Amino acid sequence: MRKRPPALLSQVLAINTLLIAGTVFAASVAARLDLTSGEGLNQFLIVCLAIFATVLANGLVLRRRFKPLEQLVETMDRVDLTVPGVRANPARDEPAEVQVLREAFNGMLDRLEAERAGAASAVLRAQEEERARIARDLHDEVNQALTAILLRLQASAGDAPAELAAELDETRALAQQAMGELLKLARELRPTALDDHGLVPALRSQVTEFGRRPGITAHFETDDDLPELSPDEQLVVYRIAQESLSNVARHADASTVTVSLARADDDAHIRLRVADDGVGLRTPSAAPGTGLGLAGMRERALLAGGRLDVRCGERDGAGTIVELAL
Ligand SMILES: Nc1ncnc2c1ncn2[C@@H]1O[C@H](COP(=O)(O)OP(=O)(O)OP(=O)(O)O)[C@@H](O)[C@H]1O
Numbered sequence: 353m354r355k356r357p358p359a360l361l362s363q364v365l366a367i368n369t370l371l372i373a374g375t376v377f378a379a380s381v382a383a384r385l386d387l388t389s390g391e392g393l394n395q396f397l398i399v400c401l402a403i404f405a406t407v408l409a410n411g412l413v414l415r416r417r418f419k420p421l422e423q424l425v426e427t428m429d430r431v432d433l434t435v436p437g438v439r440a441n442p443a444r445d446e447p448a449e450v451q452v453l454r455e456a457f458n459g460m461l462d463r464l465e466a467e468r469a470g471a472a473s474a475v476l477r478a479q480e481e482e483r484a485r486i487a488r489d490l491h492d493e494v495n496q497a498l499t500a501i502l503l504r505l506q507a508s509a510g511d512a513p514a515e516l517a518a519e520l521d522e523t524r525a526l527a528q529q530a531m532g533e534l535l536k537l538a539r540e541l542r543p544t545a546l547d548d549h550g551l552v553p554a555l556r557s558q559v560t561e562f563g564r565r566p567g568i569t570a571h572f573e574t575d576d577d578l579p580e581l582s583p584d585e586q587l588v589v590y591r592i593a594q595e596s597l598s599n600v601a602r603h604a605d606a607s608t609v610t611v612s613l614a615r616a617d618d619d620a621h622i623r624l625r626v627a628d629d630g631v632g633l634r635t636p637s638a639a640p641g642t643g644l645g646l647a648g649m650r651e652r653a654l655l656a657g658g659r660l661d662v663r664c665g666e667r668d669g670a671g672t673i674v675e676l677a678l
């Protein structure tokens with residue numbers, strides 16, 4: 353870590369001390385202070401005490417005047433653009449220069465947050481559009497081509513000699529399987545269930561699909577009276593659940609995962625929770641930022657005006673809980 357240069361307060365105090373000591377020393381020389389006599393020594397001690405008292409008073413006054421600047425620097429150090437809304441508040445007895453600096457800093461934060469939110473939302477929107485385009489292409493182009501292959505295979509199987517018929521049947525089964533996987537991929541890319549049926553059925557089917565994997569049981573819990581969410585908010589909830597489940601599959605080694613969507617009565621109005629009983633975050637503080645998944649989830653939560661919390665499970669610290677409050 354780079355060593356910080358001495359604080360402005362210490363520098364001013366040091367210069368003032370030197371100036372005071374220099375002035376007093378010059379005055380003593382001019383007054384021909386005789387340090388060998390008792391009276392001269394007394395005068396010298398009084399001069400030293402006076403220097404000390406002056407430096408102390410100077411220090412106290414300067415500290416008070418510099419406090420607003422130090423508070424501003426502390427706030428600047430604390431600001432983290434992933435936690436928006438932190439602003440420097442006016443300090444007591446704030447000098448005009450510090451006020452100008454503070455207002456400029458707050459203005460810069462406003463602009464940075466707005467630009468960051470704009471850029472992140474453009475990236476996420478572009479990502480969603482690209483996914484929708486790929487899903488459409490997969491569905492319309494590749495799926496059509498596979499359907500044509502299937503129909504031809506079916507027609508060929510009818511006229512084929514017996515020894516070829518079995519092989520054609522097998523090829524048809526393979527093409528059918530490829531079609532199924534293709535459609536599943538297209539659904540994951542663009543959750544049409546979300547557009548067609550709404551958030552709760554789309555989440556339920558996502559969880560049910562997840563629970564089909566061997567070795568894991570998936571539960572979905574929800575309240576009956578959930579508040580209305582905008583389409584963007586629904587997409588955020590859906591994508592965060594999707595990435596959390598994909599993390600459970602890839603990293604957790606869990607046997608149970610519970611996804612719950614509930615009404616919240618505190619500052620948030622809805623809460624999504626994905627809790628697993630797996631190995632947990634091995635390095636809780638290092639985990640955020642290691643992949644793109646958690647960072648993307650945080651970004652989405654932020655854009656929808658929500659908060660994402662990723663922590664160790666509540667029972668003996670086992671497992672992982674991902675919680676989104678919107
Ligand atoms: N449910 C979980 N259980 C255990 N560890 C987890 C869980 N979720 C995340 N992690 C840990 O947090 C790290 C970061 O997750 P993140 O989703 O950001 O990245 P990733 O899954 O490794 O890669 P990406 O999502 O970008 O493909 C993971 O590498 C993993 O170590």
Ligand SMILES: [Mg+2]
Nearest residue numbers: 599643645646
């Ligand atoms: Mg991930």
